[in-house]
Amino acid sequence: MYYNRELTDSLSKLIESDGKLRWLFDFVKTHSDLDFLIGKEWISVYRGLSRCITINPKGKIDGADTFKKLVPNLYVNINEKIDFKQELIELLSKIEIEQKFNRYYNNKKEGYFQNAFSRIYGILSDSKSEFVIIDKEVVVGYNSKEKKEELFGKVQKRYKELQEEISSRNAKRYGKDLQNKPLGNELDFLALDNKGNILLIEFKHGGKECNTAGIYLSPLQIGLYYDIFTEYYRNYKTEFEKAIFDMLKQKQGLGLINSEWENPKCIKKIIPVLVISEYNQRSSAQEKFKEILEICRENFGNNFLSNLQTYNYVDSQLKQW
Secondary structure, X not given: OEOOOOOOHHHHHHOOXXXXXXXXXXXXXXXXXXXXXXXXOEEEEEEOOEEEEEEOOOOEEEOOHHHHHHOHHXXXXXXXXXXXXXXXXXXXXXXXXXXXXXXXXXXXXXXXXXXXXXXXXXXXXOOOOOEEEEEEEEXXXXXXXXXXXXXXXXXXXXXXXXXXXXXXXXXXXXXXXXXXXXXXXXXXXXXXXXXXXXXXXXXXXXXXXXXXXXXXXXXXXXXXXXXXXXXXXXXXHHHHHHHHHHHHHHHHHHOOOOOOOOOOOOOOOEEEEEEEEOOOOOOOHHHHHHHHHHHHHHHXXXXXXXXXXXXXXXXXXXXXX
16 A cells, blocks of 8 residues: 655646746646646646646647547647647637537536645645645555555445445435445545644535435445555555645645644544535434444444534635535
8 A cells, every 4th residue: 555646756847946847836726616636647637526637747738539639739848849828818718608518617517616625735735734734635645455455445345335235225315336336536625734634525416406315325435445545544654644745745845735834743634524615404314424424333332432522614714514
C-alpha cells in the first residue's frame, strides 16, 4: 500500500510564482467555477465535475473527447504554446452554453457545491481555516492488481455483501439491485484540521428533486475508506504522515492552500466525515441514513463509525446535520 500525491518537481515549477504557467493559477483562482486537481504526474483544471484540461509531465494538454471537439486548438503541447488562455476561455464559454454539460455544474447540484467547498478550504483558504483540503478524488495505491484484490478487494467485498443484504431487507425503501451499485471507487476529499486530525470527507448533494440514495447509503462508502486508511495508517504511520505534510507544504508553496495556515506538528486521529450540500429538510434521507448506520453496526459492531461527523453545507458554511 502507498499514498502520496505530491506533484513532481517539473510540473510543480510550471505553476510556481515564476513558472511558465503561473497565469493559469491566477486564472483559476479568479474564476469561481474552476478549481485545480493535482496528482503526482498531472495538473488538471476542473469546472465542477468536468475535467477541462490535464497537463502531463511532457507538457501535453489532454481532456475529455467532447471538449477536444469543441476547441481542438487548446489540446496541444505547452512547449509549443505556453499561453493558451484564449482557447481555455473559448472552451469555458462553449461549455457554459451547451445544455448537455449542465449536469456537471450549471444545474447547481453536487459538482457546483463540491467545487465551491473545495475552493473555500483550498485555494481560498485563510490562516484561520478550521481545516484545509490536502487531496481530492483520493485513492490508496497498491503495488499490483493482486495486492489490491488481496487488501482492498477483501474489505470491499464485506461492504458490497452488506449492501446487497440491505436491498434484500427492504428494496422498496433502500433500493433494488444494489449489488450493481459501485462502492469505494474514490474518496471525495482528504483534509487536515488545525488540531492534526485527518478528515476523510464524503460529499453528497441533498437538494430538492435529488436522488438521496447516495446520502443514506453513505455509511457503507465512508466505512470502507475509513477501514482502508486506518489500516494504512496503522501499518505505514511514518510514510503516511510524511506524505500528508509534504503535500501540504507543496500546496502552500504553490498557493493552493494558504501559506499562513498554521500546520499541526503531527497526525492525531483519522475522522470520517459526511458533508451534504443544501440538504432538503423534507427529505427522508436523514432517517434512512440512521437506519443504514444501525444496520452497519449490527454487522460490524457498535463502534462502527462511532466518531463520524455529519454536516450540512449551506450558504458556504458547515452546520451540524
